[in-house]
Amino acid sequence: MIFVSTSFAGATFHPGDRGSQVLAVQQQLAADGYSLTVDGDYGTGTTEAIREFQRDHGLTADGILGAATYAALMGSAMPDNMSSHFVQKDAPAPEAAPVQPSQLQDIQQALADRGYSVDVDGVFGKGTDAAVRSFQSSNGLNADGVIGPATYEALMGQPMPAGQTTFSMADRFRTDTAPAAPADNKPAASLEPATASNAIVLLQQALANNGYDVDVDGVFGVGTENAVRNFQASHGLEVDGVAGQATFYELTGKFLPSGPLRRFGNGGYGGSTMVADRAQRLMGIANQYIGVPYVFGGNDPSGFDCSGFTRYVYSAVGIDLPRMADEQYNVGYDVSRSYLQPGDLVFFTTYLPGVSHVGIYIGNNQFINASNSGVSIDSLDSRYWSSRYVGAKRVM
Structure with a gap:
């Protein structure tokens, strides 16, 4: 559920807030050496940067921009929160519109025409990501691998069409292709939406459907981590054993409702995690x-x-x-x-x-x-x- 609203004046800033005030905070974090995207959107990257800032300054590392954190970061009292848009924090992430392979092929062809080594296959993989970053670096753009309006116009020679989304590595996992049928005698993937409480089970079911030997028990233990690593290695993903947005979507066809799933931080310290x-x-x-x-x-x-x-x-x-x-x-x-x-x-x-x-x-x-x-x-x-x-x- 997405709410469009004006936050209460003077309220704490939270993930999901968007606007010039968030942009100013991000700019200050970036100036202080923290890694994040400066886009005015208080998302996961901004939350993690704030957590790191809070740890570095002896503050409670909750990722929330309260008065103490704001004062330490910005050197002034926290102003009224005038953010104009926020997302209900406990709601599932919104599904993005499907990306047509032909859209990506047009972009890939434009990269190839400019001499970049890229397969014109409609799949935004590592090769396309590297070509986009190289193009951005050569044209004075932010080399983040995301084809937004500025990159699109520089590459295609025309503004991005109205209603067209940005393109990035994540689009590799956002197509109209139907998911593969589950293997025999394996748990069927759930049709229910992903939530914070069932995300690990959905991940494990999907791993089992793909032939990996994993217990579907809702505990992100050693077996689940190893299965995730093996899946990542065989699908061209970063092999870190952490089920982030790309890995989770590739496996389940669903968007994560919260942060990445990993062996520590969501499954506790007991059971099979050691x-x-x-x-x-x-x-x-x-x-x-x-x-x-x-x-x-x-x-x-x-x-x-x-x-x-x-x-x-x-x-x-x-x-x-x-x-x-x-x-x-x-x-x-x-x-x-x-x-x-x-x-x-x-x-x-x-x-x-x-x-x-x-x-x-x-x-x-x-x-x-x-x-x-x-x-x-x-x-x-x-x-x-x-x-x-x-x-x-x-x-x-």
Whole structure:
């Protein structure tokens, strides 16, 4: 359900808000070095950029632009929210109009006529994406691989026809082609719309329909992640084990109702999501203490510091760690970042030279730790933590 309305004056800015105020916020985020599309649309990319900004500035990382976040980012008090359009946050994403292969073929032919190497096949694949980006770079356009009005006019020599949509890699999965029939003896794909509560089940059903050995149980565990990776590898998608919009649509023919589906962040820490029994217990114990406040020198559930937290959690599964972060860095054996597994210790340099902070890796470049905001989950990819990363140790 889409609402077109004027937000209440003075209200917090939320995902779905659109307009010049959102554009100004995006411009400031981009100027501060955060990666997002500056388009005036408070979408997923803007939400993630705000989350990262909030983490970097010790704010609650909820992706919502409230008064404190606005003041920290913009250097002024938050104005009245005059956004003119928003999407009901709990509604399924709207279905986009089908893209006709002939529309893409015309664009591909224009690229080929200009000397770009591209198949004129009506499929917006990696080759077309690369050609579009190259064309955009050569013509002073934003090289994002999306054929919007500016790129279309520069390429085709005429304005984009009224009512015609933008084109991008996502259009590869938005055609009138009927989905393949399900394999014998596999669960049939559901005809119900995708919602936040059934998205993992729909994903698993579709994987099973495509011949992958996966339990349809609604838990995004190791088996589901491996099946997603195998599917991505065989369909020319980025192989990351994360079911984003493109992967989900390719599998189910439906649009995701919320953010990407992954092994951590939507399926919890229990059940089959861990790679080993001890790691499973470790994550279950660590997860219990999310929200416990940070206390310098704290080593119990009334308050933790970073190494007090890791020592407490590991002791619960029979592993005795030294008390201090730099001492913990001297146990176990080194693990490169590309081979991190849940349960590995990850180390950082923060307020002191050398190792001065430690957390527990949980997968998908995320770790759980006791920081100034208390026990919480952070990303190794954030600007703050990535610049301070020292290394990792495996102790079990």
